[in-house]
Amino acid sequence: MSAEDQDNKIGRHSLLCIAFVDLLKKSFDKVNLKILLKILGISGCPVTVIRIMEKLHTDVHTRLIVRCLFVRSRGFTEMSSDEESLDEEGAPYLGEYEGERNESEERHGKGKAKLPNGDEYEGEYLHGKRHGQGTYKFQGGGKYTGSYMNGIKHGEGTFVYPDGSKYEGYWVNDVRQGHGKYTYPNGDIYEGEWAENQRHGHGVYSYAVTGSKYSGMWVHGKMEDAGELIHANHRFVGCFQQNQPKGKGKYIFDHGCEMRGTYELAEVVLEPDNEEEESVTILEPKWRIQELVSID
Numbered sequence: 308m309s310a311e312d313q314d315n316k317i318g319r320h321s322l323l324c325i326a327f328v329d330l331l332k333k334s335f336d337k338v339n340l341k342i343l344l345k346i347l348g349i350s351g352c353p354v355t356v357i358r359i360m361e362k363l364h365t366d367v368h369t370r371l372i373v374r375c376l377f378v379r380s381r382g383f384t385e386m387s388s389d390e391e392s393l394d395e396e397g398a399p400y401l402g403e404y405e406g407e408r409n410e411s412e413e414r415h416g417k418g419k420a421k422l423p424n425g426d427e428y429e430g431e432y433l434h435g436k437r438h439g440q441g442t443y444k445f446q447g448g449g450k451y452t453g454s455y456m457n458g459i460k461h462g463e464g465t466f467v468y469p470d471g472s473k474y475e476g477y478w479v480n481d482v483r484q485g486h487g488k489y490t491y492p493n494g495d496i497y498e499g500e501w502a503e504n505q506r507h508g509h510g511v512y513s514y515a516v517t518g519s520k521y522s523g524m525w526v527h528g529k530m531e532d533a534g535e536l537i538h539a540n541h542r543f544v545g546c547f548q549q550n551q552p553k554g555k556g557k558y559i560f561d562h563g564c565e566m567r568g569t570y571e572l573a574e575v576v577l578e579p580d581n582e583e584e585e586s587v588t589i590l591e592p593k594w595r596i597q598e599l600v601s602i603d
Contacts, residue, residue: 347407430455445469453478476501500527523547545570551592559602568596 336347388597406418413435414420420428430436436458437443443451453464459481460466468475476487483489483505488498499501506512512521523534545556551570558566573593576586 408430433457553592565600565601565602567594567598567600568594571595 311452318552320550326466328565336585354599362482363402381545385477386603400423401414402423403421404418406414406420409415411434412434415434416429416432418432422428425446427444430437431439433439435479437455437458438451440593441455442481448463449467450463450467451460453460453466456462460478461480463477468474471492473490474487474490477485479485482503483501484503485501486499487501487550488496490496494515496513496515497506497510499506499581500508502508506525507527508525509523514520520537521530521534522537523530524532524547530550532546534547535542535544536552540562541558543552543556543558545552553570554571555567557568560566570592571591572589575591576588578586
Protein backbone atom coordinates (compact mmCIF):
# COMPACT_ATOMS: atom_id res chain seq x y z
CA MET A 308 0.00 0.00 0.00
CA SER A 309 1.38 3.42 -0.95
CA ALA A 310 1.87 6.28 1.48
CA GLU A 311 -1.00 8.10 -0.25
CA ASP A 312 -3.41 5.20 0.37
CA GLN A 313 -2.32 5.04 4.01
CA ASP A 314 -3.05 8.74 4.43
CA ASN A 315 -6.54 8.30 2.99
CA LYS A 316 -7.31 5.57 5.55
CA ILE A 317 -6.16 7.39 8.67
CA GLY A 318 -9.50 9.18 9.09
CA ARG A 319 -11.38 5.88 9.20
CA HIS A 320 -8.80 4.40 11.60
CA SER A 321 -9.05 7.42 13.91
CA LEU A 322 -12.82 7.02 14.27
CA LEU A 323 -12.34 3.37 15.17
CA CYS A 324 -9.65 4.24 17.72
CA ILE A 325 -11.77 6.93 19.38
CA ALA A 326 -14.75 4.58 19.59
CA PHE A 327 -12.67 1.93 21.38
CA VAL A 328 -11.15 4.47 23.77
CA ASP A 329 -14.63 5.74 24.59
CA LEU A 330 -15.56 2.21 25.62
CA LEU A 331 -12.45 2.04 27.79
CA LYS A 332 -13.49 5.23 29.57
CA LYS A 333 -16.79 3.63 30.54
CA SER A 334 -15.34 0.32 31.65
CA PHE A 335 -11.54 0.38 31.94
CA ASP A 336 -9.24 -2.35 33.13
CA LYS A 337 -5.99 -3.99 32.03
CA VAL A 338 -7.79 -6.83 30.28
CA ASN A 339 -9.82 -4.43 28.13
CA LEU A 340 -6.68 -2.57 27.10
CA LYS A 341 -4.91 -5.79 26.10
CA ILE A 342 -7.94 -6.94 24.10
CA LEU A 343 -8.14 -3.56 22.36
CA LEU A 344 -4.49 -3.60 21.35
CA LYS A 345 -4.77 -7.19 20.13
CA ILE A 346 -7.85 -6.43 17.99
CA LEU A 347 -6.07 -3.48 16.37
CA GLY A 348 -2.95 -5.55 15.70
CA ILE A 349 -0.56 -3.70 18.02
CA SER A 350 2.19 -5.89 19.43
CA GLY A 351 4.78 -5.20 22.09
CA CYS A 352 2.60 -2.94 24.24
CA PRO A 353 4.79 -1.25 26.90
CA VAL A 354 4.02 -2.39 30.42
CA THR A 355 4.45 1.21 31.53
CA VAL A 356 1.38 2.29 29.54
CA ILE A 357 -0.79 -0.24 31.35
CA ARG A 358 0.66 0.76 34.72
CA ILE A 359 0.10 4.46 34.06
CA MET A 360 -3.51 3.96 33.03
CA GLU A 361 -4.17 1.86 36.10
CA LYS A 362 -2.96 4.76 38.25
CA LEU A 363 -4.74 7.58 36.50
CA HIS A 364 -7.07 7.44 33.50
CA THR A 365 -7.41 10.91 31.96
CA ASP A 366 -7.89 12.54 28.57
CA VAL A 367 -4.10 12.96 28.36
CA HIS A 368 -3.62 9.21 28.45
CA THR A 369 -6.50 8.72 26.04
CA ARG A 370 -4.77 11.04 23.56
CA LEU A 371 -1.54 9.07 23.85
CA ILE A 372 -3.32 5.77 23.17
CA VAL A 373 -5.08 7.20 20.12
CA ARG A 374 -1.74 8.55 18.87
CA CYS A 375 -0.23 5.08 19.30
CA LEU A 376 -3.02 3.60 17.20
CA PHE A 377 -2.48 6.26 14.51
CA VAL A 378 1.15 5.18 14.27
CA ARG A 379 0.11 1.58 13.67
CA SER A 380 -2.55 2.50 11.10
CA ARG A 381 -0.12 4.53 8.97
CA GLY A 382 2.61 1.91 8.84
CA PHE A 383 5.32 4.43 9.85
CA THR A 384 5.95 6.88 12.66
CA GLU A 385 3.43 9.72 12.77
CA MET A 386 4.11 13.30 13.82
CA SER A 387 2.60 14.12 17.18
CA SER A 388 0.90 17.49 17.61
CA ASP A 389 2.55 18.46 20.89
CA GLU A 390 5.71 16.30 21.18
CA GLU A 391 4.39 14.98 24.48
CA SER A 392 4.95 11.58 26.03
CA LEU A 393 4.94 10.20 29.57
CA ASP A 394 7.68 8.77 31.72
CA GLU A 395 7.17 5.70 33.91
CA GLU A 396 5.68 7.83 36.69
CA GLY A 397 3.13 9.44 34.42
CA ALA A 398 4.89 12.82 34.18
CA PRO A 399 5.21 14.63 30.81
CA TYR A 400 8.39 13.84 28.89
CA LEU A 401 9.27 15.94 25.84
CA GLY A 402 12.54 14.34 24.79
CA GLU A 403 15.85 16.14 24.27
CA TYR A 404 15.93 19.77 23.13
CA GLU A 405 18.58 22.35 22.28
CA GLY A 406 17.46 25.84 21.35
CA GLU A 407 15.65 28.99 22.30
CA ARG A 408 12.93 29.31 24.93
CA ASN A 409 10.56 32.04 26.11
CA GLU A 410 10.03 33.37 29.63
CA SER A 411 7.67 30.47 30.36
CA GLU A 412 10.45 28.01 29.42
CA GLU A 413 8.47 26.84 26.41
CA ARG A 414 10.25 25.91 23.22
CA HIS A 415 10.11 29.21 21.35
CA GLY A 416 12.21 30.32 18.38
CA LYS A 417 14.77 28.13 16.66
CA GLY A 418 15.65 24.76 18.11
CA LYS A 419 16.51 21.10 17.60
CA ALA A 420 14.65 18.27 19.31
CA LYS A 421 14.89 14.51 19.54
CA LEU A 422 11.44 13.19 20.41
CA PRO A 423 10.71 10.25 22.74
CA ASN A 424 9.83 8.05 19.73
CA GLY A 425 13.25 8.67 18.11
CA ASP A 426 12.06 11.20 15.54
CA GLU A 427 14.01 14.44 15.12
CA TYR A 428 12.87 17.99 14.41
CA GLU A 429 14.93 21.06 13.64
CA GLY A 430 13.32 24.40 12.97
CA GLU A 431 11.06 27.05 14.44
CA TYR A 432 8.80 26.84 17.49
CA LEU A 433 6.06 29.04 18.88
CA HIS A 434 4.89 28.51 22.47
CA GLY A 435 6.06 24.90 22.54
CA LYS A 436 4.74 23.85 19.13
CA ARG A 437 6.33 23.54 15.72
CA HIS A 438 5.44 26.77 13.94
CA GLY A 439 7.13 28.26 10.90
CA GLN A 440 9.79 26.51 8.83
CA GLY A 441 11.29 23.22 9.91
CA THR A 442 12.50 19.73 9.02
CA TYR A 443 11.07 16.60 10.65
CA LYS A 444 12.94 13.30 10.24
CA PHE A 445 11.16 10.05 11.06
CA GLN A 446 13.00 7.34 12.96
CA GLY A 447 11.45 4.72 10.65
CA GLY A 448 12.31 6.62 7.45
CA GLY A 449 10.78 9.61 5.73
CA LYS A 450 11.26 13.36 6.05
CA TYR A 451 9.12 16.49 5.88
CA THR A 452 10.62 19.90 5.15
CA GLY A 453 8.37 22.92 5.05
CA SER A 454 5.86 25.06 6.87
CA TYR A 455 4.09 24.34 10.17
CA MET A 456 1.28 26.05 12.02
CA ASN A 457 0.38 25.14 15.61
CA GLY A 458 2.30 21.86 15.42
CA ILE A 459 0.91 20.49 12.14
CA LYS A 460 1.86 20.70 8.47
CA HIS A 461 0.27 23.82 7.01
CA GLY A 462 1.45 25.80 4.00
CA GLU A 463 4.07 24.78 1.45
CA GLY A 464 6.26 21.76 2.12
CA THR A 465 7.90 18.60 0.78
CA PHE A 466 7.31 15.14 2.25
CA VAL A 467 9.57 12.23 1.27
CA TYR A 468 7.84 9.00 2.34
CA PRO A 469 9.51 5.74 3.46
CA ASP A 470 8.41 3.97 0.24
CA GLY A 471 10.34 6.49 -1.87
CA SER A 472 7.36 8.53 -3.01
CA LYS A 473 7.48 12.32 -2.66
CA TYR A 474 4.92 15.10 -2.37
CA GLU A 475 5.86 18.71 -3.10
CA GLY A 476 3.12 21.26 -2.59
CA TYR A 477 0.60 22.75 -0.22
CA TRP A 478 -0.87 21.44 3.03
CA VAL A 479 -3.89 22.50 5.06
CA ASN A 480 -4.37 21.13 8.58
CA ASP A 481 -1.92 18.26 8.04
CA VAL A 482 -3.36 16.98 4.72
CA ARG A 483 -2.43 17.54 1.07
CA GLN A 484 -4.65 20.39 -0.09
CA GLY A 485 -4.28 22.81 -2.99
CA HIS A 486 -1.69 22.55 -5.77
CA GLY A 487 0.95 19.88 -5.47
CA LYS A 488 3.16 17.36 -7.25
CA TYR A 489 3.33 13.70 -6.18
CA THR A 490 6.04 11.37 -7.49
CA TYR A 491 5.16 7.70 -6.97
CA PRO A 492 7.61 4.83 -6.29
CA ASN A 493 7.13 3.48 -9.85
CA GLY A 494 8.05 6.83 -11.38
CA ASP A 495 4.51 8.00 -12.20
CA ILE A 496 3.86 11.69 -11.50
CA TYR A 497 0.69 13.59 -10.70
CA GLU A 498 0.70 17.37 -10.70
CA GLY A 499 -2.43 19.35 -10.02
CA GLU A 500 -5.07 20.04 -7.40
CA TRP A 501 -5.56 18.10 -4.16
CA ALA A 502 -8.26 17.94 -1.48
CA GLU A 503 -8.14 15.88 1.72
CA ASN A 504 -5.06 13.91 0.55
CA GLN A 505 -6.72 12.92 -2.75
CA ARG A 506 -6.37 14.07 -6.36
CA HIS A 507 -9.29 16.46 -6.72
CA GLY A 508 -9.79 19.18 -9.32
CA HIS A 509 -7.76 19.63 -12.50
CA GLY A 510 -4.51 17.72 -12.81
CA VAL A 511 -2.12 15.82 -15.06
CA TYR A 512 -1.08 12.21 -14.36
CA SER A 513 2.00 11.00 -16.27
CA TYR A 514 2.71 7.26 -16.65
CA ALA A 515 6.44 6.50 -16.46
CA VAL A 516 6.41 3.19 -18.36
CA THR A 517 4.30 4.17 -21.38
CA GLY A 518 4.88 7.92 -21.49
CA SER A 519 1.11 8.46 -21.73
CA LYS A 520 -0.68 11.22 -19.81
CA TYR A 521 -4.15 11.95 -18.52
CA SER A 522 -5.04 15.64 -18.35
CA GLY A 523 -8.43 16.56 -16.93
CA MET A 524 -10.71 16.57 -13.93
CA TRP A 525 -10.44 14.40 -10.82
CA VAL A 526 -12.98 13.74 -8.08
CA HIS A 527 -11.91 12.01 -4.85
CA GLY A 528 -8.84 10.44 -6.47
CA LYS A 529 -10.50 9.21 -9.68
CA MET A 530 -10.76 10.48 -13.26
CA GLU A 531 -14.16 12.17 -13.63
CA ASP A 532 -15.88 14.45 -16.15
CA ALA A 533 -13.95 16.10 -19.01
CA GLY A 534 -10.44 14.95 -19.79
CA GLU A 535 -8.08 13.56 -22.38
CA LEU A 536 -5.69 10.63 -22.58
CA ILE A 537 -2.56 11.61 -24.51
CA HIS A 538 -0.45 8.89 -26.14
CA ALA A 539 2.61 8.90 -28.42
CA ASN A 540 0.79 9.42 -31.74
CA HIS A 541 -2.84 10.01 -30.79
CA ARG A 542 -5.11 11.15 -28.00
CA PHE A 543 -8.65 10.53 -26.74
CA VAL A 544 -10.86 13.48 -25.79
CA GLY A 545 -14.09 12.86 -23.91
CA CYS A 546 -15.66 12.23 -20.51
CA PHE A 547 -14.69 9.82 -17.75
CA GLN A 548 -16.40 8.13 -14.82
CA GLN A 549 -14.60 6.17 -12.10
CA ASN A 550 -11.35 6.14 -14.14
CA GLN A 551 -13.10 4.79 -17.25
CA PRO A 552 -14.12 6.62 -20.47
CA LYS A 553 -17.88 7.05 -20.79
CA GLY A 554 -20.25 8.45 -23.42
CA LYS A 555 -19.33 10.46 -26.51
CA GLY A 556 -15.72 11.16 -27.40
CA LYS A 557 -13.18 11.20 -30.17
CA TYR A 558 -9.73 9.87 -31.02
CA ILE A 559 -7.46 12.38 -32.72
CA PHE A 560 -4.51 10.92 -34.66
CA ASP A 561 -1.34 12.82 -35.55
CA HIS A 562 -1.53 11.83 -39.23
CA GLY A 563 -4.66 13.97 -39.73
CA CYS A 564 -7.57 11.71 -38.89
CA GLU A 565 -10.34 11.95 -36.28
CA MET A 566 -12.46 9.01 -35.15
CA ARG A 567 -15.73 9.91 -33.40
CA GLY A 568 -17.87 7.53 -31.39
CA THR A 569 -19.25 6.47 -28.03
CA TYR A 570 -18.05 4.36 -25.12
CA GLU A 571 -20.76 1.97 -23.93
CA LEU A 572 -20.70 -0.55 -21.10
CA ALA A 573 -20.63 -4.18 -22.24
CA GLU A 574 -20.54 -7.48 -20.35
CA VAL A 575 -17.21 -9.31 -20.40
CA VAL A 576 -16.79 -12.85 -19.04
CA LEU A 577 -13.52 -13.54 -17.25
CA GLU A 578 -12.65 -17.23 -17.41
CA PRO A 579 -11.12 -18.83 -14.29
CA ASP A 580 -7.52 -20.05 -14.12
CA ASN A 581 -8.61 -23.51 -12.96
CA GLU A 582 -11.76 -25.67 -13.00
CA GLU A 583 -12.50 -25.14 -9.30
CA GLU A 584 -13.18 -21.43 -9.78
CA GLU A 585 -16.25 -19.93 -11.42
CA SER A 586 -16.26 -17.46 -14.30
CA VAL A 587 -16.91 -13.80 -13.46
CA THR A 588 -18.91 -11.31 -15.51
CA ILE A 589 -17.90 -7.65 -15.36
CA LEU A 590 -18.86 -4.46 -17.18
CA GLU A 591 -16.20 -2.82 -19.35
CA PRO A 592 -16.41 0.23 -21.62
CA LYS A 593 -16.43 -0.71 -25.33
CA TRP A 594 -15.75 1.77 -28.15
CA ARG A 595 -18.44 2.12 -30.83
CA ILE A 596 -17.28 3.97 -33.98
CA GLN A 597 -19.74 6.44 -35.47
CA GLU A 598 -17.68 8.25 -38.09
CA LEU A 599 -14.16 8.77 -39.36
CA VAL A 600 -13.27 12.20 -40.68
CA SER A 601 -10.22 13.92 -42.11
CA ILE A 602 -8.68 16.87 -40.29
CA ASP A 603 -7.58 19.78 -42.46
